[in-house]
Amino acid sequence: xxxxxxTDHAGEWLRGAGPHSDIVISSRVRLARNIxxxxxVGRASQRQRHEVLAICKERIVSDRLAPNILWVDxxxxxxxxxxLLVERHLISRQHASASxxxxxxxxxxxxxxFAIMVNEEDHLRMQVLRSGLQxxxxxxxxxxxxxxxxxxxxxxxxxxxxxxxxxxxxxxxxLRVSVMLHLxxxxxxxxxxxxxxxxxxxHLAVRGLFGEGSEALGDLYQISNQTTLGKCEEEVLADxxxxxxxxxxxxxxxxxxxxxxxxxxxxxxxLWRAWAVLTHARVxxxxxxxSLLSHLRLAVNLGRVNRTDIRTINELFLLTQSAHLQKxxxxxxxxxxxxxxxARLLRQRLGGNAEQS
Amino acid sequence: MSLESDTILTATxxxxxxxxxxxxxxxxxxxxxxxxxxxxxxxxxxxxxxxxQHASEEGLAIKSIHTPxxxxxxxxxxxxxxxxxxxxxxGGVCESCGMTFAKFRxxxxxxxxxxxxxxxxLLSNLxxxxxxxxxxxxxKVPRRAGAGEQRQAMLMRMRKQLNAAVVGEDYELAARLxxxxxxxxxxxx
Numbered sequence: 252x253x254x255x256x257x258t259d260h261a262g263e264w265l266r267g268a269g270p271h272s273d274i275v276i277s278s279r280v281r282l283a284r285n286i287x288x289x290x291x292v293g294r295a296s297q298r299q300r301h302e303v304l305a306i307c308k309e310r311i312v313s314d315r316l317a318p319n320i321l322w323v324d325x326x327x328x329x330x331x332x333x334x335l336l337v338e339r340h341l342i343s344r345q346h347a348s349a350s351x352x353x354x355x356x357x358x359x360x361x362x363x364x365f366a367i368m369v370n371e372e373d374h375l376r377m378q379v380l381r382s383g384l385q386x387x388x389x390x391x392x393x394x395x396x397x398x399x400x401x402x403x404x405x406x407x408x409x410x411x412x413x414x415x416x417x418x419x420x421x422x423x424x425x426l427r428v429s430v431m432l433h434l435x436x437x438x439x440x441x442x443x444x445x446x447x448x449x450x451x452x453x454h455l456a457v458r459g460l461f462g463e464g465s466e467a468l469g470d471l472y473q474i475s476n477q478t479t480l481g482k483c484e485e486e487v488l489a490d491x492x493x494x495x496x497x498x499x500x501x502x503x504x505x506x507x508x509x510x511x512x513x514x515x516x517x518x519x520x521x522l523w524r525a526w527a528v529l530t531h532a533r534v535x536x537x538x539x540x541x542s543l544l545s546h547l548r549l550a551v552n553l554g555r556v557n558r559t560d561i562r563t564i565n566e567l568f569l570l571t572q573s574a575h576l577q578k579x580x581x582x583x584x585x586x587x588x589x590x591x592x593x594a595r596l597l598r599q600r601l602g603g604n605a606e607q608s
Numbered sequence: 609m610s611l612e613s614d615t616i617l618t619a620t621x622x623x624x625x626x627x628x629x630x631x632x633x634x635x636x637x638x639x640x641x642x643x644x645x646x647x648x649x650x651x652x653x654x655x656x657x658x659x660x661q662h663a664s665e666e667g668l669a670i671k672s673i674h675t676p677x678x679x680x681x682x683x684x685x686x687x688x689x690x691x692x693x694x695x696x697x698x699g700g701v702c703e704s705c706g707m708t709f710a711k712f713r714x715x716x717x718x719x720x721x722x723x724x725x726x727x728x729x730l731l732s733n734l735x736x737x738x739x740x741x742x743x744x745x746x747x748k749v750p751r752r753a754g755a756g757e758q759r760q761a762m763l764m765r766m767r768k769q770l771n772a773a774v775v776g777e778d779y780e781l782a783a784r785l786x787x788x789x790x791x792x793x794x795x796x797x
Contacts, residue, residue: 290705290720372717394748401750407721408753412735413745415724417717419731420738422724424747452642454740480735481742483765 254323254332258578261569262339262363262380267561269383273552274500276431276471276565277382279340280389280488282397283416283425284375287405291417292370300354300370307369310403311358316396319361326351331583334574340380341366365396372417373425375400386428386492390484413480420477424484428491429475431460432499435549436506438470439521446472446499454478455495460541469541469568474499507553522550526558530601534587535594540571559601567600634659702726763792 264277285291286306289299312322325333325346333347342357346368349355355370368376377396379389407415413423421427437443450457456475459467474495476487510518525546529535548564550556569575571593577584580592634641634657641657700709707719709727718724724731736743746764766789773782 285721287721291718293715293717294705294707294719397748398751401752405752406750408750409721409724409745410753411744412724413747415721419718419735420716422735423739423742423745426747478739478742480739480745482740483747483761483768486768 254335254578257335257339258570258575261566262341264340264364264380264382265562265565265569266382267565269381269385271496271500272383272561274433274503275384275496276433277380278384278386278389279378279380279427279429279431280386280393281376281378281427281429282393282414283373283421283427284377284397284400284404284414285407285416286374287407289374292372292374293417297352297354303374304354304356304369306404307367307375308356308358310400311367311369316399317360317365321359321361323357323359325349325355325357326353331574331577335578338569338572338574339363342368343371343376346371365392367396373421384430384492384496386430386488390428390488394484421479423480424482424487426479426484426487427475428487429473430491430496431471431473432496432503433470433545433548434472434499434503435470435545436510437503438467439510439518440506442502442506443472446502450474450495453495468538470545471541471568507549511553519555522546522553522555525550526556529597532594532597534590535571535597536590537571537573537593540593540597541568544568544571563600567597570600571596632657634662636662759792763789766792 264279269275269278286303289295289303292300292303295303308322310316312320323332323336325342333342336342336357337344337347341359341363346355346357353370355368357369358367360366364381365377365379367378377393379393379396381389409415414425416422416425434443434446437446447457454477456473456477458473458475460469460471460473476491478487525543529540529543529547544564544567547556547559548561551559551561551564570579573589576589576592576596579596584592632641633639637659639659639661642660642663701707702719702723703726704722705719707723707726709730712718712723712727718727732743744764746761746768749758749761766785770782770785770789773779773785
């Protein structure tokens with residue numbers, strides 16, 4: 252398996268481009284599909300899972316879908332490689348940590364904009380991930396992939412319930428739309444709880460950087476729909492694109508303006524301290540780095556600090572995580588070694604003096 | 609066509625706008641209003657702004673679910689667990705994969721596509737609550753499912769749009785949609 256070139260750059264979704272990329276890190280759409288005639292993954296025998304895997308591989312790894320698709324058999328890959336894929340948001344934690352003999356895989360498009368997990372909770376979980384607010388573009392791409400696969404695969408589908416999924420919370424369209432938002436000012440002003448409450452009232456889920464159960468490290472929040480039955484795809488997308496996301500963006504922008512107006516010195520101090528620590532620390536923890544990078548990202552977006560750019564910061568969110576650090580160094584490292592390597596990488600990438608004491 | 613007699617009720621929790629929705633007080637007490645509804649009766653528009661308690665007294669808050677899905681499943685389990693022993697043997701098992709409803713309640717995942725048929729009645733209530741009242745699919749239809757089903761889904765989408773237009777008081781759009789639906793229904797399938 253060649254994941255080698257995954258260590259020197261981030262995927263397209265962290266490019267820091269696209270509409271509203273100061274606040275919207277990325278847009279993701281996911282479809283859940285199952286093959287008719289097979290039990291869902293949890294109840295399928297080992298033989299049936301192998302069969303599903305073979306059917307999917309044949310249809311996915313073809314030039315009709317996209318050239319140069321990378322197919323990764325997960326039971327055969329190392330724990331570190333699987334962790335790398337989790338950090339790049341190409342597979343779920345659940346998919347990475349399933350038992351060693353569970354037949355499962357992931358197919359990844361050349362620029363990492365799309366990934367298809369096979370035999371996760373559903374036979375097929377396909378996603379498109381793009382930078383900034385690009386939901387309709389992302390949906391068009393995933394819909395095309397779905398159409399191509401559907402030409403040769405009979406999906407489990409029923410008139411009343413739509414696409415049938417293992418968990419009834421996904422049944423219907425099988426569509427999960429989620430946007431990752433950077434909301435540091437709402438966090439600082441304590442107004443983030445209002446957003447959480449409002450989102451819950453609107454039937455939206457709010458999760459952290461790594462989805463289900465993860466904390467909102469680095470002030471990164473993923474907001475996604477929970478309703479998949481009784482609403483069509485376009486309706487869900489339009490809600491996000493025209494209502495939900497613009498409102499949260501406006502709310503974050505107001506909080507940023509308020510901080511600059513009313514607490515300028517204190518606010519600037521916080522931002523410059525983030526820069527100072529990131530460029531001079533000798534040991535750096537995995538959670539600390541996310542919170543400092545969050546403040547630095549805010550500082551650059553507001554033009555308060557201009558010694559680096561958004562793309563570099565976005566990449567550092569990824570490259571400073573454990574599996575990436577170890578892949579970059581080319582060896583496995585214990586926690587203290589990783590903390591030193593993380594600090595070194597930050598000094599290099601942010602242009603601080605790497606080895607000067 | 610007349611929409612005059614239609615009564616439409618919506619209770620939509622909204623994202624707070626600074627100083628607007630948040631500061632609005634309940635019509636009946638001093639608490640902030642969390643439910644906002646517009647009712648149209650014989651062309652008369654009546655707005656209501658209520659807090660959680662008064663909204664539920666008025667029956668407005670029924671559709672607003674604050675419960676995360678896991679809790680929903682667990683509660684659902686509790687409600688139904690009393691009935692299980694009396695259920696006839698066939699009712700709780702999917703004949704295709706052998707999945708039981710009891711096991712589904714424990715794991716929250718079904719065994720196979722046929723489970724939806726086997727447990728259709730038991731699932732309806734849960735689905736409705738998990739999907740904001742949604743009971744039927746109106747989204748994409750696989751091309752292989754045939755033209756008939758695609759027509760059905762299209763019709764349901766159009767009817768939903770019509771309803772939204774009426775709620776939003778866009779009667780011009782509503783009239784146009786009504787005509788579209790009539791035309792669509794008359795087309796040979």
